[in-house]
Amino acid sequence: MIEAVGLTKRYGDKTAVYNLSFQVRPGAVTGFLGPNGSGKSTTMRMILGLDNPTAGHVTIGGHPYRRLPNAARHVGALLDAKAVHGGRSARNHLLSLAQLSGIPARRVDEVLGVVGLQDVARRRSKGFSLGMGQRLGIAAALLGDPQVLLFDEPVNGLDPEGIHWVRNLMKALAAEGRTVFVSSHLMSEMALTADHLIVIGRGQLLSDMSVKDFISANSADFARVRTPDTEPQLREKLTSALTEVGGNVLPEQDGALRVTGLPLPRISDIAHDTGVRLWELSPHQASLEEAYMRMTQGAVDYRSTDDRKAGLQQPLPPGAQPPMPVPGQGQPDWYAPPPPQQGGRPFAAPQGAPGQAPAGPYGAQAAPGAGPGGQQAANPYAAQQPPTAPGAPQPPEAPAAAPAQPSGAPAPLPASAPVTDPTKPEDAR
Incomplete structure (x- = not known):
């Protein structure tokens, strides 16, 4: 049994817990409820001897935690599931705890099976998800087969199956005559798990009664x-x-x-x-x-207000539309072609050696479709023509390209000038 008498804890000018007295009896699941900052974690730390009370005292089975012989065999606790050396495997973490308390190594494999981590026992805990870390913390609490168990938010990060498992585990432990003290913010889960409630607010006791009586009274x-x-x-x-x-x-x-x-x-x-x-x-x-x-409702320290967004959202001008998101924009492989220059001309190609294509993004590569000397090469993906037999007539060559215009704007073609295809032997009229 856990018994607190006049517990008070001050940090400077702040009082986290004030004159708190309660009892947690064996054979039942006792829920520990309260708003954020109400002093629940501080109370649990004082129960486990991690914080010294400013006034009052708390005992487990009639003795302070620090005076219990081999305390890990009498009390199991889960306060912070992340308090694990990330470089150790799940089994080695539990094995080190077992060796410190004189617990046989076979017990490590037993609790790994209880919490469902036997298949990942050799994995390093730094790769565990939040729910897996919670299971490992519960395994550490069960390691010494204690009669008193304290859990702070044991279902945090668990999936529905894991939450159902924790609920049944708490009830089974209490049915064996153990003292089970559970802190949680999930009211729906506490309604299904707890038999008795201790509610505090701003460090003071608000209620100490059964779940049924608590609902009827409030x-x-x-x-x-x-x-x-x-x-x-x-x-x-x-x-x-x-x-x-x-x-x-x-x-x-x-x-x-x-x-x-x-x-x-x-x-x-x-x-x-x-x-x-x-x-x-x-x-x-x-x-x-x-x-x-x-x-x-009168012991809540942090309350939200309506987000008015006053003066932050400016109206769009008439006819303006918000920009549409571009799929893939911002990803590492996302690419957008540069906008054309004014006047409709393409961007000037980088200058290089005569007859040499500019370097591409993967090194000095020829421009797509460009052959030696910058001439257009045959399309490598076009259908290949069968080789011409000896003596067969060759297709007529394309006429030579017109000489390049001097630097400056090219002369526009007359409107009446026909457009011809230089690849054909003659203009089809």
Whole structure:
């Protein structure tokens, strides 16, 4: 059993925990809840002797943690799953812990199987995912087969199957008579796992009771009642009848009625006596999350506000459209051709030696399709012609290209001049 009496911890002028007293009994899963900064991690560190309390004391089985003989055989804890030497394998990490506490090596293989890491036991932990790191931390907590276990956010990073496994593991450990103390922010998971709750806010105790009593004490149960939607006069008739006998009736947005102060059988009898048909009569009990939010609403230190974005978004000019994203832009292999120069002329090619193509991105390469001397070479992907037999007529040669124009703008062709194909022997007219 864990027992804290008047625990107080101050860091300079900041009080993290103040006069905190509670008991964690064996045979049940006790949830430890509270907003961020409420002092949960500090409390757990004081339980494990990692922090000295400013005032008060905490014991495990009647003794402070530091006075327990071979404490790892009595208490197992998971506070930080990343507190592992990344260069060690999962098995070597657990083996070093076992050797320090006199635990036989066979126990290492047993807990690796319990947490499902037997297939990656030889891998270095620095390559583990967050969920795998959590499993390794749970294995370290189970290594000494302790009677007291503390877990801080044990399902962080686990997939749904892993969360279900942790839930069943906690229940099984508590069923064996062990003391299980679990801190978590997942209210839905605590509702399925915990039997008892200890809730703190700003370092002080807010609640210490069972889950069922906590929900009942911090929420208002009510009954949902629905009458035929096509007959609104029946809803008004039933509202008047329930109000006369002391019920409190509030309309819901979907047309149903929320009734408090009357049990469900009494509501059914009143509806029958007044001749009102009911389409729905169901009890509603608040969830653990709703009760927790109601309890801790005054102990939350960090609250968000609406993001107004005032003055940050400027209206676009008329007719302007936002730029469209270019697929692949920003990737290492992404390439965009340069824009053409003004006047419609292409970019000037880099100057090189006469008859030598400029160097490409992979070294000195010829331009695509260029042969020796800069002449256009045959297309290497075009269909090859069969070799010409000896004596067969050769195809006519193309006329020589016109001499290059002197530097300056080329003279435009007359509008009436026909366009010919220099590759043909004569102009087809």
